[in-house]
Amino acid sequence: MANREGGVAVPDAAIRQKYIEERDKRKRPDGLGQFVKLATSDKFKYLQEDPWADHAALNTQTPPLKDGDEVKFLVQGAGYGGLAFAVHLIEAGFKATEIRVVDDAGGFGGTWYWNRYPGLMCDVESYIYMPFLEETGYMPRFKYSYGSELREHAERIAKKWGLTDKALFRTRCHHATWDDVAKRWIVRATEKRGPAEPSREIQFKAQYVFVASGILTNPQIPRLPGFEKFQGEHFHTSRWNYDITGGDPVDWTMAKLKNKSVGIIGTGATAVQAVPQLANWAKHLYVFQRTPSSVDERGQRPTDPDEWANKIAPKQGWQRARSQNFITKLTNVPVEEDLVNDGWCSTDSYCAVIGAPGIVPPDKVSEHITRLHTLDLGRAERVRHRTNDVVKDPFTAERLKAWYPAWCKRPTFHDDYLPTFNRPNVTLVDTDGKGLDAMTEKGVVANGTEYPIDVLVLSTGYSVTVENDSGSPVSRAGMTVVGRDGLSMDEKWIREGAGTLHGVTTHGFPNLFFPGPTQAGVTANFTHTLSLLAFHVANILADAERRVDSTERVTVEVTKAAEEAYTMQILMRSTWFAGFAGCTPGYINMEGARDNETDSQELMKAARAAPWGEGIVKFEEMLEAWRADGKLEGLRIEGNC
Structure with a gap:
């Protein structure tokens, strides 16, 4: 996985080359122009209307x-x-x-x-x-x-x-x-x-x-030819429409999807959480992917009241101390005890995003980048092996692997996302970095194939x-x-x-x-x-x-x-x-x-x-x-x- 030069571990050159190849597949001449910002779009501004505001109640209040x-x-x-x-x-x-x-x-x-x-x-x-x-x-x-x-x-x-x-x-x-x-x-x-x-x-x-x-x-959607022709129901994840899916923000019983084919565009942090829930209810779910997320274990569990009282929050100032412990660990500074001890705390290379003690001289930048890759290599390989272990179909598993270091996209952690792709009603449509081709009245076109869908979920993030x-x-x-x-x-x-x-x-x-x-x-x-x-x-x-x-x-x-x-x-x-x-x-x-x-x-x-x-x-x-x-x-x- 790595060789050594002068006693310092160097990331495998083949993996670094793989990162470059996967990056180059995803380069597009239109850059940020590939997205439509809903806030400035007359055509699609309906997708960001507030579905939650109680206008009648708010209009009766005395304005502050x-x-x-x-x-x-x-x-x-x-x-x-x-x-x-x-x-x-x-x-x-x-x-x-x-x-x-x-x-x-x-x-x-x-x-x-x-x-x-x-x-x-x-x-x-x-x-x-x-x-x-x-x-x-x-x-x-x-x-x-x-x-x-x-x-x-x-x-x-x-x-x-x-x-x-x-x-x-x-x-x-x-x-x-x-x-x-x-x-x-x-x-x-x-x-x-x-x-x-x-x-x-x-x-x-x-x-x-x-x-x-x-x-x-500021929610955004992809700029896709034919989008306005699509006849199916659709919404952005930041404005989830439970009238279409059934259920509500607390009860995720989306019974209205039982006889419907659903497509979700995007596989980022939001989709990682929404996909397992959609798969529970849709007749069939198509997950359209340009770039896979790095998905590590989350370890979700209910709070134990005894642990809370005796270990987590036993004395005044506990929350600040716990938070300081977390941010210290993320900057690769040793802590006496890792109090949070989760996936973030084992992602040492995330310091590339948030900084760490020490100033990097300009003539040491190349060495610095190599050190970051060295920090990341073990984590990245472990997460990719986890994908192999969880996803039964080797072809699908290979396409769910993230070929980039942790700092390039916010890493994700979830216990149910990868197992979802073992379900017979779930299909991963990987575009090998190209993105979608177009939309039609009936569905989504990817890799030259039309996928008919009844409901389209736009998990396409925000224009940062x-x-x-x-x-x-x-x-x-x-x-x-x-x-x-x-x-x-x-x-x-x-x-x-x-x-x-x-x-x-x-x-x-x-x-x-x-x-x-x-x-x-x-x-x-x-x-x-x-x-x-x-x-x-x-x-x-x-x-x-x-x-x-x-x-x-x-x-x-x-x-x-x-x-x-x-x-x-x-x-x-x-x-x-x-x-x-x-x-x-x-x-x-x-x-x-x-x-x-x-x-x-x-x-x-x-x-x-x-x-x-x-x-x-x-x-x-x-x-x-x-x-x-x-x-x-x-x-x-x-x-x-």
Whole structure:
């Protein structure tokens, strides 16, 4: 499997060559253009309409934010990120009455509001993924919580901290302009009120704005010839239609599929969870695959109350300690005991995505990439052997194997996905990297063959990045934000590239904050990063307001010099992520487009947008030292009239 040179294990050259061959099969000249972003498509926007909002009930409520209002804190996003911002503001001494939350959804939960497909669960242990478990006193029902429980927990957090009546739902903030005289953001938003009532345009002022809209917010579908001709029922997994399948988000009894042929396009993290459930009910299920996922064991099990009380949560501070143990293990730093001890914790090579201690000099990049492959080889081969062991048909098993390292696509963990392909009513349609040919009135065409289907499930993910997009936090949120001197954030980031202090604020945009991931520490447990950055910003603001005479007019802004100095720290560490070069096409490398970039200026801009290369543990230590210094170094605080 590997040979040795100078005492160092070197990944098998044949496997590295196989990775290259499989990557090259999947390169496409249209890149990101192969997808249609539903948010900007008139033809297919019906696929992202909200199926969950109770418009009648919401329309009878007194809106917490009306046209002409002024608020101290505006939080854009009602998922775990937005809730973390609000909670940490309250814990830092601010009042819940000063906070308003706005979200396009019809309720709390973020991605857990939208996604309610059968089989949905978090892929990170719920004991560390679900924020504020210790504060709410809640014990998750499973090691990996299912979607309904995750959504309920978002509502639990909102209730405990008095935020339930502070949220304006079905509302998208689309424009914000800084008023330097009033020291306020002028925000314009559209409130949707359901099919029976017209939308409402509202405008209000906010002293501070937090953009916490997340990254999994814009569903996409493949740009397939003939799609509009398809006569069968169809929907995107982020808007699961139980009227078509039967069942509901809690009861996955999809009896309406018993006599129907079902097709699902996509085999990523969502499909890995939904496919086993569809196979339980469909007369026949066709799984259309371009690139297989790496599928390791999950080990799902109910929470044992005795284990919870005596080992998992026995004392104050247990959740932070457990989460710190997890993120430390993922950056390949030794821990005394692996507390989580799951598939993530045995994926040492995932540090290629999230960073690890140590700066890689430019002349050592090749050696660094080789070390990453060495870290990954044993895991990758074990997962491929597991596929052989589980899937009985050798032909199918071979096509379900992932030929790329763990950092090229988010690895998946599931106990039932691979066994599903042993069922007689399930057919894997592998396109050998080419993708689908077209659609017809009756079904899907792949490899020149038409597959008639009654129901089509689009498990085709989200547009995390798009061509000609600035990549700014507000761009991901679908907002136009204009700061000082009439400059929009998108214009700034297109012209200069990313620039922040600590991944939470950018020069020229006072009192505007966001939770990375650009230039911030990252890890597989997204909520850890969200809570870390929310805590950081809340403490900055609490400290800033203690320093000024007029908190009504206080502004907090990173200086240009500090922003550039911090960005240089990002660039110094960005070589850690060199392993992404040559990855199989996916959202991480803009469907392979990044590998084709040769312009040095554009390459530098891309490097500026990297996370903190030494990993989130070192990133957190840096933030703690910065706060302990007490100077708020790099920030200009103003508050006098």
